[in-house]
Amino acid sequence: xxxxxxxxxxxxSAAAVGALTLSGAGEFGETKAGAAPNYWWQRETATKxxxxxxxxxxxxxxxxxxxxxxxxxxxxxxxxxxxxxxCPRGQAGxxxxxxxDRLKQPLxxxxxxxxxxxxxxxxxxxxxxxxxxxxxxxxxxxGPESIAWLNHCTSGSWFSHIAAAWGSPNNxxxxxxxxxxxxxxxSQLTFGLPVGEHMPVDWENTKFITxxxxxxGENTHNTxxxxxxxxxDGGAGLAVVDxxxxxxxxxxxxxxxxxxxxxxxxxxxxxxxxxxxxxxDRNYVEKYSTGFEELKNRVQDYxxxxxxxxxxxxxxxxxxVGREMARYRPHAVVPPNRKASWYGNDTQRLRxxxxxxxxxxxxxxxxxxYFNSEPWVEDYSFPSMKLENTGGGCGxxxxxxxxxxxxxxxxxxxxxxxxxxxxGSLSExxxxxxxxxxxxxxxxxxxxxxxxxxxxxxxxxxxxEALKNLEFYMAMDILPQEHVMWADVVLPESTYLERYxxxxxxHHKSTPFISFREPAVDPLYNTKPGWWIAxxxxxxxxxxxxxxxDDFEEYLNERLGPLGLSVEEMKEKGIVKQPQxxxxxxxxxxxxxxxxxxxxxxxxxxxxxxxLEENGLDPVPTYDDPEEPPDxxxxxxxxxxxVHSFSRTQNNSWLSEVDPENEVWINSKATEKMGLEExxxxxxxxxxxxxxxxxxxxxxxxxxxDCVYMVHGFGHDTxxxxxQDGKGASDIEMQSDYELDPxxxxxxxxxxxxxxxxxxxxx
Numbered sequence: 001x002x003x004x005x006x007x008x009x010x011x012x013s014a015a016a017v018g019a020l021t022l023s024g025a026g027e028f029g030e031t032k033a034g035a036a037p038n039y040w041w042q043r044e045t046a047t048k049x050x051x052x053x054x055x056x057x058x059x060x061x062x063x064x065x066x067x068x069x070x071x072x073x074x075x076x077x078x079x080x081x082x083x084x085x086x087c088p089r090g091q092a093g094x095x096x097x098x099x100x101d102r103l104k105q106p107l108x109x110x111x112x113x114x115x116x117x118x119x120x121x122x123x124x125x126x127x128x129x130x131x132x133x134x135x136x137x138x139x140x141x142x143g144p145e146s147i148a149w150l151n152h153c154t155s156g157s158w159f160s161h162i163a164a165a166w167g168s169p170n171n172x173x174x175x176x177x178x179x180x181x182x183x184x185x186x187s188q189l190t191f192g193l194p195v196g197e198h199m200p201v202d203w204e205n206t207k208f209i210t211x212x213x214x215x216x217g218e219n220t221h222n223t224x225x226x227x228x229x230x231x232x233d234g235g236a237g238l239a240v241v242d243x244x245x246x247x248x249x250x251x252x253x254x255x256x257x258x259x260x261x262x263x264x265x266x267x268x269x270x271x272x273x274x275x276x277x278x279x280x281d282r283n284y285v286e287k288y289s290t291g292f293e294e295l296k297n298r299v300q301d302y303x304x305x306x307x308x309x310x311x312x313x314x315x316x317x318x319x320x321v322g323r324e325m326a327r328y329r330p331h332a333v334v335p336p337n338r339k340a341s342w343y344g345n346d347t348q349r350l351r352x353x354x355x356x357x358x359x360x361x362x363x364x365x366x367x368x369x370y371f372n373s374e375p376w377v378e379d380y381s382f383p384s385m386k387l388e389n390t391g392g393g394c395g396x397x398x399x400x401x402x403x404x405x406x407x408x409x410x411x412x413x414x415x416x417x418x419x420x421x422x423x424g425s426l427s428e429x430x431x432x433x434x435x436x437x438x439x440x441x442x443x444x445x446x447x448x449x450x451x452x453x454x455x456x457x458x459x460x461x462x463x464x465e466a467l468k469n470l471e472f473y474m475a476m477d478i479l480p481q482e483h484v485m486w487a488d489v490v491l492p493e494s495t496y497l498e499r500y501x502x503x504x505x506x507h508h509k510s511t512p513f514i515s516f517r518e519p520a521v522d523p524l525y526n527t528k529p530g531w532w533i534a535x536x537x538x539x540x541x542x543x544x545x546x547x548x549x550d551d552f553e554e555y556l557n558e559r560l561g562p563l564g565l566s567v568e569e570m571k572e573k574g575i576v577k578q579p580q581x582x583x584x585x586x587x588x589x590x591x592x593x594x595x596x597x598x599x600x601x602x603x604x605x606x607x608x609x610x611x612l613e614e615n616g617l618d619p620v621p622t623y624d625d626p627e628e629p630p631d632x633x634x635x636x637x638x639x640x641x642x643v644h645s646f647s648r649t650q651n652n653s654w655l656s657e658v659d660p661e662n663e664v665w666i667n668s669k670a671t672e673k674m675g676l677e678e679x680x681x682x683x684x685x686x687x688x689x690x691x692x693x694x695x696x697x698x699x700x701x702x703x704x705x706d707c708v709y710m711v712h713g714f715g716h717d718t719x720x721x722x723x724q725d726g727k728g729a730s731d732i733e734m735q736s737d738y739e740l741d742p743x744x745x746x747x748x749x750x751x752x753x754x755x756x757x758x759x760x761x762x763x
Contacts, residue, residue: 155530291608344739
C-alpha cells in the first residue's frame with residue numbers, strides 16, 4: 001500500500017471533480033456542442049423511497065434516478081413531515097452524494113496523530129486492525145469501559161449497539177449534553193414525559209406564542225417552520241424574547257431584547273404575575289398539578305418590577321406579554337428550544353418554562369401541547385445485551401431519572417455522573433475531559449461515527465489533548481472532517497442515498513408513521529453503509545451473535561413482518577401511517593375514564609419537585625445573576641444557518657454558494673466606537689486569549705451592545721475540503737469554557753466572551 005497524505009487528498013478530489021463532471025454531462029440539461037438537449041426527465045427514470053439525512057428532521061423524500069445517477073430529490077407528499085416540500089438542505093443531498101471530497105477508501109495512519117499521513121487499506125485489513133487494537137485496549141486497560149463511543153446520525157446507533165453488547169457505558173453523542181438534555185430532563189421532572197424529537201405543539205389551534213431564544217426560521221426544520229408560520233399567518237399573537245432581532249422577532253408583535261443570561265428571571269416574573277393577579281388556570285392547576293402553594297411562596301419576590309431591572313426590559317412590556325398569555329390561555333404556548341443548553345442552569349430555566357405553561361393550563365389541551373402518538377413497531381429480537389443501548393442516533397433522549405443500573409462487573413460512566421450531575425445520558429464534554437485527565441479511570445480507545453467532535457464540543461484544545469492520550473482512535477464519516485484526520489483508522493461510510501437504514505419512527509400532530517430508506521444508487525467509491533461496518537467490526541470483536549442477520553433486508557423484514565409489511569412493499573409505499581394509538585388531549589382520557597398520562601411519582605404535573613429536593617437541589621426554579629463580561633468584551637452568542645446543518649454541510653457546493661461564510665453581528669454603536677465598517681474582516685479573541693480566524697463584520701441595530709453573535713459550523717481547518725477550509729470563524733474555537741448543569745449534565749457555552757483583537761485579514 002502507498003502512503004496517502006493531505007496533498008494526495010487534494011489531488012484525488014480534483015480528479016474526482018473532473019470525473020464527476022464528465023460522467024454527469026447532460027444530467028441537468030448540459031449537452032455537447034451540436035447535440036440535442038438531453039434532460040434527465042427525458043430519459044428513463046426510476047423513483048426510490050427514502051427519508052432525508054441532511055438534518056435530524058428526517059423528512060420523507062422521493063429520489064429520481066436517471067441512468068444510474070440521482071437527478072432530483074423532492075418531498076414525499078404522503079409524508080407528514082415533508083408534505084411534498086423540502087428545504088434547501090434536503091434538495092442539496094444530491095451534492096453530498098456527488099461531493100468530490102468524499103472519503104473514498106479505508107485509510108490507516110502512518111504518521112503522528114493529527115498530521116494526516118495515511119496509506120490506503122482494504123476493508124478487511126482496516127477492520128482487522130481496528131478490532132485487534134480495540135481488543136488490546138480492552139485487555140490492557142481493564143475492560144471495554146476503557147473504550148468510548150461518540151456517535152451521531154442514523155448510523156450511529158449501530159456503533160452504540162456494539163458498545164452496549166460489549167459492556168461500555170461510555171456510549172453517547174452530542175445531542176443530550178450540547179442540545180436538548182436539559183429540556184428533556186426538565187420535562188420529565190415536571191410532566192413525567194419527554195418532549196421528544198418533534199415538539200408536540202398544537203400550532204394549528206394556538207392563539208398566542210412566546211418564543212424565548214427560539215430561532216424558528218433560522219434553524220429551519222420543514223414542518224416546524226410551516227406550522228409556526230401557519231399559526232402566525234392565521235392571526236396568532238407572537239412575542240419573541242431574544243437579545244437579537246432574529247427572523248421570528250421580525251414577525252412578532254412584541255420583541256423583548258433581554259439581557260443575555262437573565263431568561264429565568266423573566267420566566268419567574270411571569271409565573272409571579274399569573275399567580276398574583278389570579279390570571280392562571282385555577283381549575284387546571286387544582287385538578288392536574290401538585291405543589292402550587294409551595295410554588296406560590298417561592299416566587300412571591302420575583303415580580304415584574306424586579307425582573308425589569310434584572311433583564312433590562314421595560315416593566316410595561318413584561319406585564320403586557322404576561323397578560324396576553326393569560327388572555328388566550330389555554331391557547332397560549334411557550335415552546336422550549338431544541339438547543340436548550342445555554343448558561344449551565346438550564347434544567348431549572350426549562351423547569352420555569354414548563355411551570356409557566358402549566359399555569360396557562362395548556363399541557364394536553366388544544367392550542368398548547370398535545371400527547372404524542374408514537375407508531376407501534378416491533379424491535380428486532382437481538383440476544384440480551386450486557387447494557388442497554390442508550391447512545392447514538394440523532395436524538396439525545398433525556399436519560400432516565402434515577403440510578404444507572406449497571407452489572408456489578410461494569411464500571412460507572414467516566415463522565416462522573418452522580419458526582420458532577422444528577423440525571424441524564426452521557427455528557428460528551430465531560431467524557432472528553434475524562435479522556436484527557438484519566439479521571440475517574442483511563443479511557444484509551446475511541447470510536448467516533450458521524451460526529452465532528454472538533455466542531456461539537458467546547459474546549460477544542462482539550463479535545464486534542466484527549467485524542468493524543470489515546471492508544472487507538474477509529475473514525476467513520478462521509479467527508480474528511482477535522483476529527484477524521486486524527487484517527488488511526490478511517491472508515492468511509494456510504495451516504496444516505498446509497499444505503500438501507502433502520503426504519504424512522506415518527507409522528508406529526510396525531511399521526512404516527514413509519515418511513516423507509518432504500519439505496520437510490522449503488523455506493524460510489526469503496527464505501528460501505530454504517531450497519532455493515534458495525535456488523536463486520538462486531539463479528540471481529542467476538543460479538544457476532546448480536547448481529548444475527550445476514551443482510552439488512554432480513555433485519556428490516558423481521559421488524560416489518562408483524563405489521564403485515566415487507567421491504568418490497570415499503571419500496572413502493574415509502575411511508576406507512578398508523579392509526580392514532582393514544583389520545584392527544586386530556587379531555588380524551590377523561591371521556592374514556594382513563595388517568596392522565598403524567599409519568600411523575602404523583603401522577604400529576606409537579607410544580608414543586610420532591611425528587612430534586614431529595615437530592616439537595618432547588619425543588620422550584622430560582623434565579624442567579626449571570627457572570628458579567630470582562631471589561632472590553634462582549635458575550636458570545638451563536639445559532640444556526642437556515643441552509644446548513646451543524647458543521648456538516650459547509651462543503652456542499654450548492655449550500656456553500658448560498659451561504660459561504662459566517663459573519664459576526666456587532667451593534668452599530670459598538671462598531672462606531674471601534675471604527676469598524678460593514679463587511680470588514682476582524683479577528684476575535686476570547687477571555688482565555690484564543691483567537692479566531694478572520695470573520696466579516698455585520699454592523700447592525702438588530703443586536704444589543706453587550707453581546708455579539710455568529711452562526712455555528714464555519715471556520716474549518718480542512719485542507720482536504722477546499723470549499724469550506726478557512727471560510728469564516730468557528731464559534732467552538734472561542735468556547736474554551738463551559739458551565740455544567742448540575743441536574744442534566746448539559747453544558748452551557750454562552751459563558752464565553754470575545755473582543756475585537758485585530759482588523760484585517762480575509763476568509
